[in-house]
Every structure is written in structure tokens, then in C-alpha cells.
Amino acid sequence: MSKVFSKLEDIDRRYYYWAIFLILAVPFIKPLGMPISIKQSTRDLYKGVDQVEPGEVVLIDWHMSVSTWPECLDGLVAELKVLTSHDVKIVITSISVDCEMSWNKVNQLVPALRDKYEYGKDIVFLGYYAGGEPTNQQMAIDVWSVFPTDHFKTPIAELPLMAEARTANDYAIVLTTGENEIVWVNQWWTPYGVPVGVMGIAMKGSALQPYYNSGDIFGLAVGVRGGAEFELLIGEPAGAVTRMDSISLSHLSVVILIIIANTGVLYNKLTGGKK
Amino acid sequence: MPYPTDLLGLLGIWTGFFLTIAIYSYQLYKENVLYRLAEHIYVGIAFAIVAVTTWETTQKTAVVPLLNGEYIYLIPLALGVMMYTIFTSKIRWMSRYSVAVLVGTSIGVRTVSLIVPSIISQVISTISAPKNTALDIFNYLFIGVGTVCALLYFILTHEHKGVLKGTAQFGRYVMMIGLGTMFGNTILMRMAMLSGRVEYLLQVLKIIPM
Numbered sequence: 001m002s003k004v005f006s007k008l009e010d011i012d013r014r015y016y017y018w019a020i021f022l023i024l025a026v027p028f029i030k031p032l033g034m035p036i037s038i039k040q041s042t043r044d045l046y047k048g049v050d051q052v053e054p055g056e057v058v059l060i061d062w063h064m065s066v067s068t069w070p071e072c073l074d075g076l077v078a079e080l081k082v083l084t085s086h087d088v089k090i091v092i093t094s095i096s097v098d099c100e101m102s103w104n105k106v107n108q109l110v111p112a113l114r115d116k117y118e119y120g121k122d123i124v125f126l127g128y129y130a131g132g133e134p135t136n137q138q139m140a141i142d143v144w145s146v147f148p149t150d151h152f153k154t155p156i157a158e159l160p161l162m163a164e165a166r167t168a169n170d171y172a173i174v175l176t177t178g179e180n181e182i183v184w185v186n187q188w189w190t191p192y193g194v195p196v197g198v199m200g201i202a203m204k205g206s207a208l209q210p211y212y213n214s215g216d217i218f219g220l221a222v223g224v225r226g227g228a229e230f231e232l233l234i235g236e237p238a239g240a241v242t243r244m245d246s247i248s249l250s251h252l253s254v255v256i257l258i259i260i261a262n263t264g265v266l267y268n269k270l271t272g273g274k275k
Numbered sequence: 276m277p278y279p280t281d282l283l284g285l286l287g288i289w290t291g292f293f294l295t296i297a298i299y300s301y302q303l304y305k306e307n308v309l310y311r312l313a314e315h316i317y318v319g320i321a322f323a324i325v326a327v328t329t330w331e332t333t334q335k336t337a338v339v340p341l342l343n344g345e346y347i348y349l350i351p352l353a354l355g356v357m358m359y360t361i362f363t364s365k366i367r368w369m370s371r372y373s374v375a376v377l378v379g380t381s382i383g384v385r386t387v388s389l390i391v392p393s394i395i396s397q398v399i400s401t402i403s404a405p406k407n408t409a410l411d412i413f414n415y416l417f418i419g420v421g422t423v424c425a426l427l428y429f430i431l432t433h434e435h436k437g438v439l440k441g442t443a444q445f446g447r448y449v450m451m452i453g454l455g456t457m458f459g460n461t462i463l464m465r466m467a468m469l470s471g472r473v474e475y476l477l478q479v480l481k482i483i484p485m
Contacts, residue, residue: 017302017303018303020466020469021469021473024466024470025477028470028473028482029477029482067468067471068468070468070470070471070472070474071468097324097325108276128332129332130329130332133381133384133385134380134381134384146336149335182389182392182393185392186385186388186389187384190388190392202461202463203460203464205460206453206457206460211392211396213400214396214397214399215400222460223460223463223464223467243470243471246470246474247466247467250466250470251463251466
């Protein structure tokens with residue numbers, strides 16, 4: 001018996017990695033359809049996005065690079081589907097240098113952006129900006145001063161949408177994707193009262209919860225789980241719902257692997273064996 | 276996105292496939308030449324994208340306006356150039372002015388703006404009366420007591436004994452739970468990113484649709 005436990009304790013970690021790697025793949029091949037409950041914070045995010053009136057302008061900020069797509073992209077796509085169905089005007093900014101790839105991907109995944117929306121009039125992609133929080137503050141005063149041109153080098157004065165979306169007061173809400181949400185709370189919500197909604201990364205879920213509880217963020221959906229909840233709310237389960245199966249299964253396996261690995265340690269401690 | 280049929284498209288997705296395998300070969304096998312190659316390609320490409328984007332942004336927001344006669348942009352450009360003097364020991368002192376302006380501006384902007392959402396709102400939210408359900412009341416008490424106890428843990432001018440011993444210990448546990456939750460969320464995120472790569476590999480192999 002002790003030999004078995006000793007072996008459990010000494011399993012090469014690469015076996016664990018292989019197990020996780022393979023377990024993650026299974027639900028993509030055969031979705032399990034695990035149930036997903038919807039948190040109130042995600043419902044509030046959906047409600048806030050759904051309530052934007054046609055013709056109003058929404059600013060979407062991406063702190064999402066290509067590597068974060070599995071975490072954030074599906075939720076962003078679901079948000080855009082709601083906004084485009086309401087004919088809401090959209091301005092997109094980003095602090096990720098590879099934002100053009102995200103722009104191309106989003107245009108592939110949200111047909112309305114290609115078919116229904118006219119670039120410059122209904123949607124503008126301003127692209128990357130540097131400078132951190134002072135830049136967000138300056139954008140609240142005058143977006144044109146931060147972006148003399150859009151991402152495609154079109155002078156901002158030639159984009160009809162930007163004439164009506166020049167200061168923070170011209171925007172109905174701000175939606176953040178990935179990170180960088182607190183700077184918008186600091187610079188757009190607190191001084192100008194522009195509500196901020198977050199489709200964040202899972203890592204920051206617990207850090208953002210207090211801001212949601214205090215009402216500084218009107219809605220909060222974090223990680224793949226948040227994206228899956230949002231997809232269910234709009235009635236179009238897609239990538240995030242499938243991915244949740246994969247993640248749930250992998251987490252279950254991690255818990256089992258932790259138990260297996262620690263069983264050997266505990267046994268040896270209790271029996272005074274291997275130190 | 277449909278599975279590419281043109282040569283460039285196929286080359287692109289299969290390059291991605293082999294680079295992904297090469298990167299993960301470090302964890303799934305051991306350090307090897309392919310891993311090193313993929314790592315260097317990744318760092319090189321990432322640096323190139325950052326360099327090009329930074330140059331384009333500087334050009335768009337400062338160089339072009341300067342050439343159009345807005346000479347005020349000389350100041351930020353000069354401060355930016357001075358930042359690079361950090362690499363030359365004789366004139367390194369110049370970079371301190373750039374850093375001072377950068378730090379001073381950031382502190383100035385943030386200090387004013389974060390007091391309301393990050394301090395006042397949080398205090399009000401913590402001491403606001405609970406809602407009706409038993410869970411709300413429990414959360415209210417737990418957050419209130421936990422916050423006070425966590426702060427007590429950082430009283431370092433008095434020895435942690437008597438009342439302070441138990442409360443500081445409880446505060447320590449509260450912080451450990453908080454950090455554990457953040458770590459759990461981090462694992463969740465990493466797992467999501469890994470799932471994205473796994474999905475990509477399956478798509479390239481045509482096991483699932485692209």
C-alpha cells in the first residue's frame with residue numbers, strides 16, 4: 001500500500017499536464033451541455049447594454065490581445081450582437097497593440113458589423129492609444145485630441161460619427177473588455193457619470209466585485225463563464241458555452257489530481273514514512 | 276471562418292499549429308530546440324509589433340501635429356527622447372526629468388479621481404445596511420468583520436496578544452481566502468487560454484469545424 005502512495009506522490013508532473021491537455025479537448029469534440037446558472041451581475045450587464053437606445057453612442061475599450069480571445073472574445077461578440085440589433089453607434093478603442101487582429105475577428109463573427117453598419121457613420125475603430133489613465137482623462141475632455149485619425153489613418157474630422165462623439169458627455173455607456181476598467185470608472189463614471197460595464201478576465205473577478213457592489217460598475221461578467229452567461233441571456237449559446245464545458249471538466253480533473261497527489265503526502269505523514 | 280484553401284492561408288494555420296506544439300513541448304516533454312525556436316520567434320514578433328505600433332502612435336499624436344506647426348508637442352517629444360538617456364551613464368540624469376513628469380502626472384490624475392470610487396464608495400458599500408435574505412446579512416457581517424480584522428493584522432506597533440491575537444489571526448485567514456480566490460480565478464483564466472489553443476489544434480486537424 002505504501003508503495004502505491006509513494007508512487008502517487010512521485011508522479012511526473014508531465015503526466016498531469018498531458019491529462020489536462022487531453023481533458024480540455026474532449027468537450028470540444030463532444031459537448032457535455034453542463035448547466036450554467038446566470039449571476040445577477042451578468043444580468044445587470046445585459047440589462048445595461050440592452051437599454052441603450054438606437055442612435056446613442058457606446059464606447060468599447062479593448063484590453064484584449066489575441067492570447068486573451070478564448071477568455072473575452074465570445075462575451076464581446078455577444079455584447080456587440082445586442083448593440084447592433086438596437087442600431088447603437090459604436091466607437092472602439094484599445095490599449096492592446098495587436099488590436100487590429102481583434103477588429104478583423106470581431107467583423108468576421110458579428111455579421112451586422114459588415115452587413116448593416118456603415119463605417120464612419122455607425123461604427124469607428126480608433127485603434128491603439130498609449131499613455132494610461134491620463135489619456136483616458138483627456139479622452140473625456142476631447143477624444144479628437146487623443147485620436148487625430150482613426151486606426152486606418154482617416155482624419156477624425158472626416159468621420160461623421162465622431163462629430164457627435166467628441167466628449168464623455170456624448171456617450172451613453174462605456175464597455176470594457178479584458179482589463180483597464182477602473183481607469184474608466186475613475187475618469188468617465190466619477191466625474192461625468194458615464195456608466196461603465198465590464199466583460200472582464202476571470203483573474204480580476206474578485207477584485208472587481210466590490211466596484212459592482214458599490215454601484216461604480218453597472219454590470220460585471222468575468223471570464224469565459226461571464227461570456228457564456230451573456231450568450232445564454234441573448235439566447236444564442238455559442239463559443240463560450242462550449243468552452244465552459246471544457247473548463248468545468250478541466251477544473252474537476254485538477255481537483256481530482258490535487259487529491260491524488262496529496263493522498264500520498266498525507267499517507268506518508270500519517271504513517272511516519274517518507275519525509 | 277472557413278478552413279483556408281489557399282496556400283498562404285494553409286501555411287498560416289499550420290505554422291500556428293507547429294509553433295503551438297513547440298511552445299507546449301516544454302511542459303509536455305522537456306526543454307528542446309523547437310521550444311527555444313518558437314520562444315524566440317514569439318518574443319521577436321511581439322517586440323516588432325510593439326515597436327511599430329509605438330512609432331505609429333507617436334507619429335500620429337505628436338510628430339504630425341508638430342510638423343503642422345503645433346510646437347507645444349516639442350515638450351512631450353523631448354521628454355520621450357530624454358527617457359532613452361538612461362542607457363548612457365554620462366547623461367543618465369536627464370531621464371530623471373522624464374520619469375518625474377510621468378510619475379507626477381500619473382499621481383496627480385489618479386489621486387483626484389480614485390478617492391470616490393476606490394475609497395468613499397467602498398466604505399459606503401461596506402457599511403450600507405444589508406438586504407433581506409439571510410445570505411445578504413451573512414455577507415454584510417462577514418465583509419464588515421473581515422475588513423476590520425484584516426486591518427487589525429497590520430497593527431505592528433502592538434504585540435498580537437489578547438483580543439488582538441484572535442482578531443488579527445481571523446484577519447489573516449480572511450486575506451488568505453481572498454488571495455486564494457484570486458489564485459483560483461487566475462487558474463481559471465489560464466485554463467481558458469489553454470482551451471483556446473486546444474480548440475485551435477483541433478480545428479487545424481479538422482476534428483472540429485473552424
